[in-house]
Amino acid sequence: MNRYKMELMVGVFVLMTVAALLLLALKVANQTMASDGDTYTLYAKFDNIGGLKVRSPVKVGGVTVGRVSNIKLDRDDYLPVVELTIQTAYSEFPETSSASILTSGLLGEQYVGFEPGFTIEGVENLADGDYIEDTSSALVLEELIGQFLFSRNSEE
Amino acid sequence: MNWVQHIGRQTIGRVAACGRAGVMLFGALFALPSFKNIPLTIRQLYVVGVQSLAIIIVSGVFIGMVMALQGYTILTDYGAEGSLGPMVALSLLRELGPVVTALLFAGRAGSALTAEIGLMKATEQLSSLEMMAVDPLRRVVAPRFWAGIIAMPMLAIIFSAVGILGGHLVGVDWLGVDAGSYWSIMQSTVDWDKDVINGVIKSLVFALVVTWIAIFKGYDSIPTSEGISQATTQTVVFSSLAVLGLDFVLTALMFGIE
Numbered sequence: 350m351n352r353y354k355m356e357l358m359v360g361v362f363v364l365m366t367v368a369a370l371l372l373l374a375l376k377v378a379n380q381t382m383a384s385d386g387d388t389y390t391l392y393a394k395f396d397n398i399g400g401l402k403v404r405s406p407v408k409v410g411g412v413t414v415g416r417v418s419n420i421k422l423d424r425d426d427y428l429p430v431v432e433l434t435i436q437t438a439y440s441e442f443p444e445t446s447s448a449s450i451l452t453s454g455l456l457g458e459q460y461v462g463f464e465p466g467f468t469i470e471g472v473e474n475l476a477d478g479d480y481i482e483d484t485s486s487a488l489v490l491e492e493l494i495g496q497f498l499f500s501r502n503s504e505e
Numbered sequence: 506m507n508w509v510q511h512i513g514r515q516t517i518g519r520v521a522a523c524g525r526a527g528v529m530l531f532g533a534l535f536a537l538p539s540f541k542n543i544p545l546t547i548r549q550l551y552v553v554g555v556q557s558l559a560i561i562i563v564s565g566v567f568i569g570m571v572m573a574l575q576g577y578t579i580l581t582d583y584g585a586e587g588s589l590g591p592m593v594a595l596s597l598l599r600e601l602g603p604v605v606t607a608l609l610f611a612g613r614a615g616s617a618l619t620a621e622i623g624l625m626k627a628t629e630q631l632s633s634l635e636m637m638a639v640d641p642l643r644r645v646v647a648p649r650f651w652a653g654i655i656a657m658p659m660l661a662i663i664f665s666a667v668g669i670l671g672g673h674l675v676g677v678d679w680l681g682v683d684a685g686s687y688w689s690i691m692q693s694t695v696d697w698d699k700d701v702i703n704g705v706i707k708s709l710v711f712a713l714v715v716t717w718i719a720i721f722k723g724y725d726s727i728p729t730s731e732g733i734s735q736a737t738t739q740t741v742v743f744s745s746l747a748v749l750g751l752d753f754v755l756t757a758l759m760f761g762i763e
Binding site: 352355356358359361362363365366368369370372373374376377378404406458 | 544547548550551554555558594598656659662663665666667669670688691692693695696697700701
């Protein structure tokens with residue numbers, strides 16, 4: 350085995366590792382830098398966010414348009430405030446749009462379902478930093494069961 | 506009282522071997538690095554890395570394929586075959602990639618290292634090097650050691666990547682899982698730091714342990730044909746046990762406490 354050939358093979362080995370690492374980074378872990386291009390931020394205040402997590406998707410009609418970038422509690426009224434990072438490609442949402450926390454499938458992960466409102470005159474578009482007024486909270490299974498039992502007890 | 510003496514002798518022998526292993530590691534790693542050893546390291550990288558590629562890639566593909574097949578038959582009962590991607594990716598990145606690579610590496614490269622160094626010792630090549638005022642730890646042991654530590658994480662990364670592609674081949678191309686959900690659910694589940702980097706760290710630890718055991722067993726073998734064969738067997742057995750035991754400890758440290 351001459352030295353040139355040996356070093357060539359080691360070079361191939363290193364390149365294969367780099368290729369495998371790139372596959373893991375880009376295709377498997379989706380480690381893209383500032384992945385979705387330019388984004389802007391909206392806020393939504395919910396009564397209950399259920400199992401929503403940071404990095405949960407924001408979807409319009411099933412299409413992911415952004416992600417949840419931060420979740421914190423409002424110090425004044427103790428309601429959770431969700432920070433949504435939306436791609437600027439989708440920046441024309443009117444102020445009458447609504448956000449609700451939905452579950453994909455029966456046991457799937459939770460996401461923010463975003464429903465664009467009607468565009469009529471006098472209604473402006475949501476801009477960076479705006480709050481979404483019309484929100485509906487996550488359905489918490491235990492609360493539903495509790496309400497159901499309570500209503501049955503009161504009927505009897 | 507003979508058996509008490511026997512226990513004592515065994516214990517002293519083990520402790521002394523640990524000490525010798527430590528001294529050898531220290532001599533090989535912390536000796537002044539000499540740059541003329543880099544070509545030697547590249548040569549060893551070829552021997553332990555490139556020549557192990559074939560077995561790593563073939564086992565990676567087949568393990569990925571088998572996991573996709575098994576996972577599909579179970580997940581499809583719950584209508585959750587979309588979770589096939591994360592199942593294959595997570596088990597490969599977190600466990601199977603580092604562990605199976607380490608086991609294969611111990612069998613493929615570790616045993617060869619032990620036999621090579623053991624035979625060098627038996628044929629008194631190591632002593633001849635010392636006679637020529639060449640430190641065998643730096644000339645023979647250090648390049649092999651570094652090559653092992655560099656090569657194994659690389660092999661583990663290739664193993665995982667190839668396994669995920671094998672899972673894609675069976676899951677998506679043959680069994681008809683949706684390609685979009687295979688990749689996208691994988692992307693939303695797999696975390697770069699927590700899964701990929703932790704797998705590489707695991708693999709680095711295994712590389713250190715397996716290479717250390719392999720080289721020390723050769724360096725410390727009884728210089729007879731029987732001694733070398735014994736040392737080679739011990740390399741494979743000990744490194745496999747060490748890898749499996751350490752894997753549990755590392756997993757508990759990395760994923761156990763959230």
